Amino acid sequence: ALGCPASTVLPRVPEPLKKPAAEWGKEVHAWKEGIPPTKRVAKWLGELPVDAEELRSSLWPSGQHEVMLKMSKAGEVSTEPASTEKRRQEFKADAWLMGIADWVGFDGVVWRIDDLKTGRDAPCEAPSDLAQKMWYADCWLAVYPKEPGLVLTITHWPRYPKGELPTVIGPEFVDRYSVDRWHYEKLLPAEELASRPTAQEDARPGPWCQWCKCELYCPARN
Numbered sequence: 494a495l496g497c498p499a500s501t502v503l504p505r506v507p508e509p510l511k512k513p514a515a516e517w518g519k520e521v522h523a524w525k526e527g528i529p530p531t532k533r534v535a536k537w538l539g540e541l542p543v544d545a546e547e548l549r550s551s552l553w554p555s556g557q558h559e560v561m562l563k564m565s566k567a568g569e570v571s572t573e574p575a576s577t578e579k580r581r582q583e584f585k586a587d588a589w590l591m592g593i594a595d596w597v598g599f600d601g602v603v604w605r606i607d608d609l610k611t612g613r614d615a616p617c618e619a620p621s622d623l624a625q626k627m628w629y630a631d632c633w634l635a636v637y638p639k640e641p642g643l644v645l646t647i648t649h650w651p652r653y654p655k656g657e658l659p660t661v662i663g664p665e666f667v668d669r670y671s672v673d674r675w676h677y678e679k680l681l682p683a684e685e686l687a688s689r690p691t692a693q694e695d696a697r698p699g700p701w702c703q704w705c706k707c708e709l710y711c712p713a714r715n
Contacts, residue, residue, distance in 0.1 A: 496624050499696040501687040503707035514652060518611045521650065522595065525549065525609055526558040540656040552648055552659070553607060556598025562632040563588035566684075570635040589684075594629050603666070604633060604643040611650050616700040620645035620665045623700070624683070627675045630667050642668035 517533075524530045527549075530538060538545035559575035566589040575581060575593055585591035596607040606629050610616055620626040626645050634640055646663035686695060696713035708714055 496683070496699050496701055497695075497697040497705075498683070498686040498689070498692040499694065499711065499713075500701075500705055500707050502692045503710045505706040506709050514611075517652060521611050522609055525553060525595065537654065541658065542656065543658065548658070552661070553596045554598060554600075556596055556605070558596050560594045560597045561585075561591070562594060562629060563591040564628075564632060564635075565589050568635070570632045572632065572636055590628065592625065592628065592632075594633075597633070604637065604640060605646065605664070606630065606633065606643060607646045607648055609648050609650075610704075611652055612703040613652050614700070614703065615649045615660055615662065616647065616703075617662065620647050620663050621667055621671070621675075623647075624679065625701070627667070627672065628680065630672045631676050631680065634669055634672055640669070642666055642672070 520531045520534045524534050524538070530545075541548065557574055560572055561575045561581065561584050562570065562572050563585055564570050565587065571584075573584065581593075594606050595609045596605075598605050598607075606626070608620075608626060608629075617623050626647070630643055630645060633643060644664045644666050646661055646665070649660045649662060651657065686692065689695070694712055696711050698713050702708065702711075702714075705711070
């Protein structure tokens with residue numbers, strides 16, 4: 494996470510060590526993309542008070558699921574639809590920062606980026622509170638330099654919910670001035686902190702901890 498210098502340098506735990514939560518998240522993300530649900534996701538969807546397919550289409554209308562974004566240290570940005578794992582590894586090979594936006598769409602007026610979260614707790618009060626979301630906005634506005642801004646949302650389901658509709662955090666319009674300011678006041682200083690020799694000890698707990706792959710080595714948790 495950009496908010497935690499230690500997470501940029503600590504060893505990452507392989508996904509199998511967090512399998513129950515990771516597998517649930519993958520299954521929900523797959524359903525979000527239109528892939529037929531697994532048995533437990535189908536059971537969960539059957540408990541919802543609305544039609545699951547109508548809900549999915551309303552949350553993620555026509556657009557692109559799984560969009561890869563990367564930024565070089567010089568600030569150059571590239572994007573492309575996510576595909577095979579091999580291509581993902583090739584795409585991030587020369588990246589300073591790399592991420593995958595869960596859904597990107599254009600409603601005829603403004604670009605929208607949504608992120609699906611299945612963590613225990615809602616990750617924030619506003620999408621702009623998360624560095625990850627502001628970085629997505631930073632990248633996308635670099636690709637579309639004439640856009641005045643874009644809309645960010647986060648769709649959050651508690652882990653293993655029963656009959657609960659998601660909490661949609663947003664929509665929040667972030668303008669280009671705010672994103673540019675974030676880039677220079679937050680992103681570049683974070684790069685400097687992550688480059689320090691003491692970065693491994695500079696753990697900064699926050700909402701991002703529930704998705705972090707470095708927690709077994711985190712000095713704030715051990």
